[in-house]
Amino acid sequence: xxxxxxxxxxxxxxxxxxxxxxxxxxxxxxxxxxxxxxxxxxxxxxxxxxxxxxxxxxxxxxxxxxxxxxxxxxxxxxxxxxxxxxxxxxxxxxxxxxxxxxxxxxxxxxxxxxxxxxxxxxxxxxxxxxxxxxxxxxxxxxxxxxxxxxxxxxxxxxxxxxxxxxxxxxxxxxxxxxxxxxxxxxxxxxxxxxxxxxxxxxxxxxxxxxxxxxxxxxxxxxxxxxxxxxxxxxxxxxxxxxxxxxxxxxxxxxxxxxxxxxxxxxxxxxxxxxxxxxxx
Ligand SMILES: Nc1ncnc2c1ncn2[C@@H]1O[C@H](COP(=O)(O)OP(=O)(O)OP(=O)(O)O)[C@@H](O)[C@H]1O
Numbered sequence: 001x002x003x004x005x006x007x008x009x010x011x012x013x014x015x016x017x018x019x020x021x022x023x024x025x026x027x028x029x030x031x032x033x034x035x036x037x038x039x040x041x042x043x044x045x046x047x048x049x050x051x052x053x054x055x056x057x058x059x060x061x062x063x064x065x066x067x068x069x070x071x072x073x074x075x076x077x078x079x080x081x082x083x084x085x086x087x088x089x090x091x092x093x094x095x096x097x098x099x100x101x102x103x104x105x106x107x108x109x110x111x112x113x114x115x116x117x118x119x120x121x122x123x124x125x126x127x128x129x130x131x132x133x134x135x136x137x138x139x140x141x142x143x144x145x146x147x148x149x150x151x152x153x154x155x156x157x158x159x160x161x162x163x164x165x166x167x168x169x170x171x172x173x174x175x176x177x178x179x180x181x182x183x184x185x186x187x188x189x190x191x192x193x194x195x196x197x198x199x200x201x202x203x204x205x206x207x208x209x210x211x212x213x214x215x216x217x218x219x220x221x222x223x224x225x226x227x228x229x230x231x232x233x234x235x236x237x238x239x240x241x242x243x244x245x246x247x248x249x250x251x252x253x254x255x256x257x258x259x260x261x262x263x264x265x266x267x268x269x270x271x272x273x274x275x276x277x278x279x280x
Contacts, residue, residue, distance in 0.1 A: 009076065010037035011175040011207045012061065012096075016070035019056050030056050032231045033070070038176065043198065043208040045222030045239065047215050047254065052228040054211045058178045061209075062098055063087040075175045094120055094172025099165050101181035106165035107153045113139070113164050114149040120172050138167040142197050159190025166197060170206070177201075178209045183217055195221050215254045219243050227251045 019031040031053045038044045048054050059065045061072055063082060071080045075095050082090065090096070100106045107116050117135035122128065136146050142163040153161050162182060169177050179198070183191040198208060198221055212218045218225060218239070225242040227235040227250065234248040246252045 008039050008041075010039050010073075011075050012036075012038040012209070013073040014057075014061065014070070015073075017057065017060060017067060017072065018069040019053075019060055019065055020068045030231050031060065034228070034231075034233045035070075036226055036233060036236065038207040038209060040175070040207055041202050041205045042224070043202060043210055043222045045218030045225040046209060046211045046228060047213065047218055047225060048228030049213060049250075053231040054213075054228055055180055057228070058098065058180055058209070058211060061176075061178060062096060063090075092124060094124065094174050096176045096178065097169035097172065097174040099162075099169050099177065099179040099182050101185055103158070103161035103165040103185075104153060106168065107161065109153050112150050112152055113156070116153075116164060116168050117171055120168065124172070134171055135167075138171050139164075141170065141200075142167045143193070157190075159186050159193060162186060162190070162194055163197065166194065170201070174206065176207045176209065178211070180211045181213070182210070184212065184214065191217070215243070227254070 014037070015035045017031055017034045018029065020027045020029050022028050034053075034057060036044065046054055046057065056065060060067050061074070063079060067080055071078055073079070074090070077090070079087070079090060098106075111119065114132070114135055117138060118128070118131040121131035121134060126134070135149070139146060139148070144160060144163055144167070148156065148160065148164075153164070156164065162185070166177075166179075166182070182198070183194050186194060195217065198210065201208060210218055210222055215225070219242075220239075222239050224236060225239050226233050227242065227248060229248065229250045235242060235246070235251050237245075237247075242251060243255055246255045
């Protein structure tokens with residue numbers, strides 16, 4: 001008798017994550033008991049309106065904001081109680097990487113593309129020739145030519161810059177890459193290109209957390225979608241299920257407001273009804 005294969009161990013496991021901001025008497029809960037997990041090669045889309053806590057969740061996973069309760073386990077390592085020294089060591093190993101909405105935040109304006117791509121490797125002790133070879137390989141991975149290696153970020157188009165930022169996140173061969181609104185600053189042609197590249201990464205076994213306020217960008221790329229609403233994860237499911245059978249009122253409103261997702265958008269009266277329910 002053959003036993004069923006074990007599901008792969010998640011590379012990111014967040015359990016009951018709670019983040020509160022502000023001084024004690026005016027403390028606000030920004031994330032409230034959020035639990036999620038991402039498997040190798042899986043893309044989790046995280047959507048929510050502005051202020052719902054998406055960036056806070058990403059920052060908490062990266063040790064950039066203090067966690068009030070809950071745990072974060074990255075590649076089997078509980079990082080919740082890590083001090084700054086252990087975080088630095090983890091970041092240096094490049095296990096988790098972060099790509100910002102604005103690639104100029106991910107890239108040093110004074111470093112050439114080649115320097116941006118080799119720097120994370122050189123600090124880890126990778127020999128220069130190997131780092132240079134890897135930089136070329138990952139530039140190719142994001143469909144850019146080596147002719148760009150000598151350019152500064154300011155000498156690239158927005159779409160090229162974002163692809164360099166993705167390549168830089170990938171050179172350390174991370175287990176998890178968190179992309180915070182990676183396509184929202186791009187025009188539609190570049191948006192499609194970057195989304196295609198993210199789709200291709202799945203085959204490499206990299207786990208992606210793709211954060212966006214736009215369900216339309218996420219639904220085509222993500223295997224599963226989580227919906228954050230006012231700091232709570234109100235819904236998770238396959239992209240197909242969330243789009244076709246949204247459970248939470250907020251998700252129904254999101255789906256109803258995105259005409260390209262399911263043919264016709266919900267009519268105005270239906271959207272007004274859902275909005276009224278949300279704010280009741
Ligand atoms: N350091 C902080 N101190 C106090 N409040 C904060 C802090 N950082 C974020 N917040 C608040 O936490 C809430 C969630 O913010 P967050 O940036 O995570 O939202 P978001 O979903 O990423 O929004 P956006 O889509 O606009 O980037 C917001 O109300 C924000 O004002």
